Structure formats: C-alpha cells, structure tokens
Amino acid sequence: xxxxxxxxxxxxxxxxxxxxxxxxxxxxxxxxxxxxxxxxxxxxxxxxxxxxxxxxxxxxxxxxxxxxxxxxxxxxxxxxxxxxxxxxxxxxxxxxxxxxxxxxxxxxxxxxxxxxxxxxxxxxxxxxxxxxxxxxxxxxxxxxxxxxxxxxxxxxxxxxxxxxxxxxxxxxxxxxxxxxxxxxxxxxxxxxxxxxxxxxxxxxxxxxxxxxxxxxxxxxxxxxxxxxxxxxxxxxxxxxxxxxxxxxxxxxxxxxxxxxxxxxxxxxxxxxxxxxxxxxxxxxxxxxxxxxxxxxxxxxxxxxxxxxxxxxxxxxxxxxxxxxxxxxxxxxxxxxxxxxxxxxxxxxxxxxxxxxxxxxxxxxxxxxxxxxxxxxxxxxxxxxxxxxxxxxxxxxxxxxxxxxxxxxxxxx
Numbered sequence: 001x002x003x004x005x006x007x008x009x010x011x012x013x014x015x016x017x018x019x020x021x022x023x024x025x026x027x028x029x030x031x032x033x034x035x036x037x038x039x040x041x042x043x044x045x046x047x048x049x050x051x052x053x054x055x056x057x058x059x060x061x062x063x064x065x066x067x068x069x070x071x072x073x074x075x076x077x078x079x080x081x082x083x084x085x086x087x088x089x090x091x092x093x094x095x096x097x098x099x100x101x102x103x104x105x106x107x108x109x110x111x112x113x114x115x116x117x118x119x120x121x122x123x124x125x126x127x128x129x130x131x132x133x134x135x136x137x138x139x140x141x142x143x144x145x146x147x148x149x150x151x152x153x154x155x156x157x158x159x160x161x162x163x164x165x166x167x168x169x170x171x172x173x174x175x176x177x178x179x180x181x182x183x184x185x186x187x188x189x190x191x192x193x194x195x196x197x198x199x200x201x202x203x204x205x206x207x208x209x210x211x212x213x214x215x216x217x218x219x220x221x222x223x224x225x226x227x228x229x230x231x232x233x234x235x236x237x238x239x240x241x242x243x244x245x246x247x248x249x250x251x252x253x254x255x256x257x258x259x260x261x262x263x264x265x266x267x268x269x270x271x272x273x274x275x276x277x278x279x280x281x282x283x284x285x286x287x288x289x290x291x292x293x294x295x296x297x298x299x300x301x302x303x304x305x306x307x308x309x310x311x312x313x314x315x316x317x318x319x320x321x322x323x324x325x326x327x328x329x330x331x332x333x334x335x336x337x338x339x340x341x342x343x344x345x346x347x348x349x350x351x352x353x354x355x356x357x358x359x360x361x362x363x364x365x366x367x368x369x370x371x372x373x374x375x376x377x378x379x380x381x382x383x384x385x386x387x388x389x390x391x392x393x394x395x396x397x398x399x400x401x402x403x404x405x406x407x408x409x410x411x412x
Contacts, residue, residue, distance in 0.1 A: 005333045008325045011385035018270055018382060025277020035279060035286035041237075044186045047200055048221040051154050051180040051212055052128050052145035054117035055099055060137035062111020067136050068144075070127060075102065075144075077109055077137075093124040099146075112137070117215070122146055128218055145218040153177035154210060159184075162207035166199060172285065177358050181220070237291050244295060245269060248302050256309055259390040264305045267375075267383035268298045274374045275367065289360045290367060297371030300346075304339060304379045311335050312387075324391045328384050343376055 029035075060066040064081030077089040089109055096102035100120030107114050126146040135142060156173055159182055163169040166186065174181040184200055204210060204217045245265055252261035275294050279286055311331040319327065347369060354365035 003333075004326070004329050005336070006329050007332050007380055007384070008329050008388060011381060011388060014377070014381035015385055018274075018378075021277055022270070022273045025273060025280055028277065028280040032280055032283070036283045037286050041287065045184075045200075046221075046223045047184045047219060048174065049182055049184060049201070049204065050128055050145070050147070050218045050220055051151075051204075051210070051216065052147045052218045053213065054143045054215040055122060055127060055146040056103060056106070056144040057115040057117050057141040057215075058106065058137055058144065059113045059139055059141050060111050061113070061139060065136060066111065068142060069135075070144075075106075075124070075127065077106070077112065079109075079111075093127070096124055098123060115141075117143070118146060122148075128220075143215045143218075145215075147179065151178060151180060154180050156182065158207075158209045159204070162210055163200065163203055166203060169200075170285075172287075172360060173358050237288075240291070241272065241294070244298055248298070252302075252306070252309075255306070256313070259387055260309050263383040263386040263390070264302060264309070266386050267305055267378040268301050270378045270382045271297055271301050271371060271374045274378075275371055278370050279367070284363055284367070285360075287360065289364050293364050293367035293371065296368060297375055300372055301375030301378060304342075304375060305383045307338070308332060308335050308379055308384065309387075312384075325388055328388055332380055332384060339376060339379075343372060347372055 058068065062079070064079055064084035067078045067080075069076045069078070073093055075091045075093070077091070078086070079089075080086040091102055091105055093102075096105050098120060099116050099118050099122045102124050103114045103116045103120075106112055124146075126148065128145050128147050156171055160169065160171050163171070163184065168186075170185040172183040172185075174183055186200075201217050201219065205212045205214060245268065248268060249261050249265045252264040255261075256264075272294060275297065278284070279290065284290070308331055311334060312327060315322075315327050315331045315334075316324075319330070322330065350365050350368045350372070354362055354369065357365065
C-alpha cells in the first residue's frame with residue numbers, strides 16, 4: 001500500500017503563511033502607490049522606435065502626392081492626386097539588392113530625388129519600416145532606415161537614462177534584443193498639453209550613451225491614448241477578473257458541493273492576490289500581458305483543483321470508513337505524482353521562455369513560474385484545507401446539535 005502523506009497537518013500553518021504574504025502584498029500596494037502600470041493602462045503618448053541608421057533620404061517635388069511604404073520584400077512609391085494618373089512603382093529587394101541599385105532606380109521616378117545615406121553595398125533586405133502607414137514625400141527629406149547585420153543590442157537602461165530629462169517616461173522592449181526596438185510612453189501628466197514626439201527622438205539621437213547619431217532612430221508608430229480609453233481598459237480588466245472568479249464558482253458548484261466550489265474559488269483568489277504581491281514588490285510592469293499571465297495561472301490552478309476534488313469524491317466512495325481528513329490526505333497523495341509531472345514539464349517550457357526571451361514575454365514567463373508554483377500550493381493547502389475546515393466545522397455543529405437534543409430528551 002502506498003504511504004499516505006499527511007498534508008492536512010500543514011493546513012493551518014499554510015493558511016497563516018498565505019495570509020501573511022497576502023497582507024504584505026496589500027501593504028506594498030498601498031505603500032508603493034499601486035502597480036507599476038505599463039503603457040496599456042496609462043493615458044499619454046505611445047511611440048514605438050527602432051535604433052537603425054539611415055539608408056536613404058528621399059524628397060518629392062513632382063505633381064500630385066507621393067507616398068512610400070515598405071514590406072519584407074519590396075519598397076513601393078505611390079503617385080496619386082488630382083491632375084495625375086495614379087501609379088504604383090514597386091522596387092523588389094530581390095531585383096534591387098543594394099542601397100546603390102535601389103537609389104539609382106528610385107531616381108528614375110519623375111519628381112523623386114534620392115540621396116544614399118548608407119554605403120552603396122548595404123543590402124536592401126535590411127531595410128526597416130520607418131514610419132506607420134504610408135508616409136507622404138515632400139520637400140522635407142524622408143529618411144529610410146536599415147538594421148545592420150550583427151547590430152549590437154541596446155540596453156533598456158540606457159534608453160531610460162537618455163529620456164530621464166523629459167520626466168517620467170516608461171520604456172518597454174519589443175521583440176528580440178538584436179532588433180533594438182522599444183515602446184516609449186509618456187504619461188498625460190508629463191505632456192503639459194503638448195505631444196513631444198520630436199523631443200523624444202532628439203533625446204535618443206543626441207544621447208552619448210546610445211550613440212545613435214542624426215536620423216539614427218526610426219519611428220515605427222506614434223499614437224496618443226486618451227484618458228477615457230485607458231480608464232475603460234482598466235475597468236474591462238477588472239470586470240474580466242471578476243467574471244472569471246464567478247464562472248469558476250458556478251462551474252465548481254455544479255460539478256461538486258458548494259463547499260468545494262467555495263474552496264476552489266478561494267484557491268484562485270489566493271493565487272491572484274499572491275501575484276498582486278509579487279508584481280507590487282518586484283515592480284514588474286502591469287500590462288495586458290500580465291493579465292493574460294494571471295488568467296492562464298487561474299486556468300491552470302482550477303484544473304489541478306478539479307482533479308484533486310474529483311479524486312476526493314471517488315475516494316470517499318471507495319473508503320467510506322475513512323475520516324474525511326484521511327480521505328483528503330489519501331486523495332492528494334494519489335494525485336501527487338500527476339501534479340508533479342504536469343507542473344515540472346510545463347515549467348520546463350515556461351523556463352525556456354524566461355531564459356531565451358526578453359521584454360514583456362520574459363515578464364510573462366516569470367509570472368507564470370510564480371503563479372504555477374502558487375497554483376499547486378493553493379490547490380493542496382488552501383482549497384483542500386478549506387473543504388476540510390468546512391467538514392470539521394459541520395461535524396462539530398452536528399455533534400453539538402445531537403448532544404443538545406439528547407440532553408433535552410433525557411430531561412423529559
């Protein structure tokens with residue numbers, strides 16, 4: 001017979017530890033002024049930039065309007081407007097393989113003037129999108145950019161240091177470190193009624209720590225998020241979390257008895273509050289990726305809880321002579337192997353994400369690692385502990401009622 005581990009002996013101690021951790025998290029939330037909100041939950045300017053030197057400078061002085069756009073394989077010039085016949089000029093990188101060749105080809109378009117800003121042998125396949133949408137060409141030179149091969153990564157700390165003179169600025173890494181892409185956010189309170197997009201670029205290009213140089217920063221996206229949108233997003237996130245807890249409570253109530261449903265809900269509420277404590281004290285950026293991580297953790301935790309509760313129900317039928325606390329210990333012991341294997345194999349994949357990624361994906365992986373650990377803990381010691389507490393309390397009440405009834409009958 002497999003040895004039964006008496007997890008129930010640690011139920012009270014673990015409940016106290018959890019209360020202390022949750023209390024510390026709530027205290028940290030108050031003392032530190034809430035979460036370190038990411039760019040998704042703050043009103044203000046959002047700008048995506050990429051550190052990439054200039055490749056071409058283009059101007060247009062012809063009739064009508066000219067716009068430029070890029071994709072992975074082709075550069076396009078589109079001529080349109082009144083008095084001209086709309087026409088699109090594609091310049092495939094497979095045909096025009098170098099900066100020198102594509103500059104010569106672009107000069108053949110009427111009204112287009114081109115100056116090569118990079119060595120003529122630079123590959124056009126290295127071009128990057130230098131502006132959102134299809135920017136218009138005019139008398140002011142438009143700068144196209146490229147990402148050099150084996151470009152040295154730029155640390156987020158240096159970017160933050162370069163922007164420190166502009167006030168409170170949030171910086172987030174986008175993609176791989178070698179791509180040198182960042183999302184920069186200035187809160188509404190820092191804008192003072194203006195949108196200092198040019199100030200951000202100037203600060204980055206003139207920073208000695210970054211050594212980007214003139215036109216060395218490509219703006220891939222620039223948007224302003226109003227306070228109404230950010231507030232709506234915050235409210236939707238709160239509603240989403242509340243609905244998740246409610247639906248889990250309803251599902252567990254249908255599948256099991258009410259005390260099991262409450263225990264499962266307490267377990268995932270515990271996991272949420274533990275994540276709040278972790279995010280607050282580590283000052284991890286709280287954004288939509290963080291919410292996705294928390295919801296993933298809740299799904300993982302409730303799945304583990306349901307498995308153990310199903311085993312408890314089955315064990316009670318197989319061993320009706322056992323006390324309820326023995327039934328819980330037996331059920332947890334019998335599912336422990338499955339819990340360990342599932343958790344460890346999942347955490348190996350998540351650990352790989354944490355080690356080999358950067359930015360928001362790294363934070364996502366770290367949140368999952370902490371949350372999965374908390375999920376296993378809460379399933380065993382919080383959910384099962386509460387069900388055991390409910391059963392023992394109900395039995396004590398029943399014994400008191402019977403004793404009272406017996407005393408009443410004896411008196412009669």
